Amino acid sequence: MIELEGLTKRYGDKLAVDGLTCTVRPGMVTGFLGPNGAGKSTTMRMMLDLDNPTSGTVRIDGRHYRQLHNPLRTVGALLDAKAIHGGRSAYNHLLCLAQSNGIDAVRVREVLDVVGLTPVARKRAKGFSLGMGQRLGIAAALLGDPQILMFDEPVNGLDPEGIHWIRNLMKSLAAQGRTVFVSSHLMSEMALTAEHLIVIGQGRLLADTSMSEFIAQNSRSFVRMRSPEGERLRDVLSGAGITAVPAADGALEVHGEDAEHLGELAARHRITLHELSPQRASLEEAFMRLTAGAVEYHAHPNHQARPPEAGWGADWQKKGS
Template identity: 85%
Template sequence: MIELDGLTKRYGTKTAVDHLSFRVRPGMITGFLGPNGAGKSTTMRMMLDLDNPTSGTVRIDGRHYRELDEPLKYIGALLDAKAMHGGRSAYNNLLCLAQSNRIPEARVGEVLDLVGLTAVARKKSKGFSLGMGQRLGIASALLGDPEILMFDEPVNGLDPEGIHWIRNLMKSLAAEGRTIFVSSHLMSEMALTADHLIVIGQGKLLADMSMADFIQRNSRSFVRLRSPQQERLRDVL
């Protein structure tokens, strides 16, 4: 479980994240929805101690990220697919991560196969397409077989087959009882993927509810049509 309590981040006079408090629970996909610039990426960076909050706390199973001895075994994250070393092969990028967290080398081949990159495992990642880079980032998140997974806009750069694959992957991981936290600025994507929804705008919490409740409260059950040819419109309807 991930727990945020009053999480705040300010850059000078600008408040990027404003007293966010919510929980990300196991056994479901929690969507993190908001427009670009809403504070989603900043929030996720603070969850992983990549940015220090101005105030507030984040706990991962009751501990701060910095307190985890081998963090990849607790939480895996895809925040920036371009963060991989471009001069290393896909295999060696993952091998370095595995060695830093005492993960067996055999696991590298397993996750490369899982994300469909076995055929290009020995190629340098700088030559990868955006979609291939996303798959490699997802492989790095899965490397430690963690109970908690975070994905920031995971469908970026993926073709329709890849999008279908990542949706099914997240659903299968949640069905195993894992905690899945995925961000997007697209409501259509969240509606197809998430069980629970956290919505933020300008760094503030706007909604924290099940996807079904969110759709029920915010969707219309009627459509209004106007036409100068009302009689003809009635006949058509």
């Protein structure tokens, strides 16, 4: 279990994390979401005592990280897959970590096999692709067989097979009763992996809730109904006190009612339905709605680049000719 209480971090005038209080519990995958600049990486670094908080505390199973004896046996973390000595082989990189934490060398071969790097175990890490580097970082996190695992953007550089593998790995670790904390910007992947969400914006806690509750509270859900008897269907719904909003394609959108009730109502009046489909927002839509006011960096897709200054184009053409 990871407990954050009033966690705050300032860099000069910049308030990166603002009084963050939450708990990451075992037995589930907890997703850590927030826009760029929200303070996610800073928070994770403070969890591992890589940054000192300005105020507040972080406790891992009741203790500060610096108080842990052989910390890799308690917490495994992937924060930066590039944080490796490029001149070392994958095997020797993990062996150094193992020896520093009293872990048997046999475990090095085990985790290399788990992440699929056994064939390149003796190759230098500097020649690894981004995906291979991610796998090596995940192997390091698993090395001490810890009860708590933290991953920051774990699917970066992985191919579809690798993404499927890490998703199932995190779920299986949580099913074993471990604490799994993962930060990612890939909403579609997070929706398939996480059961619980902690969402921050501008360093402050915005949500600490289950995946289903988060989507329900921060999105628009409705039922689409389409029938060759559209007008009659609308009258029947209105007579039952149900408001239906026409859609552009002629269907009706009904809010606040479940599909089963609406289908039974249509059946009682012998109305043929060509469509009866619940429409629920995605995690991405819910996230965008909640964090709209907490985004620090805004792109402007409709911005028109101004024309080059007088003479610039001619000078460039002369140089390029």
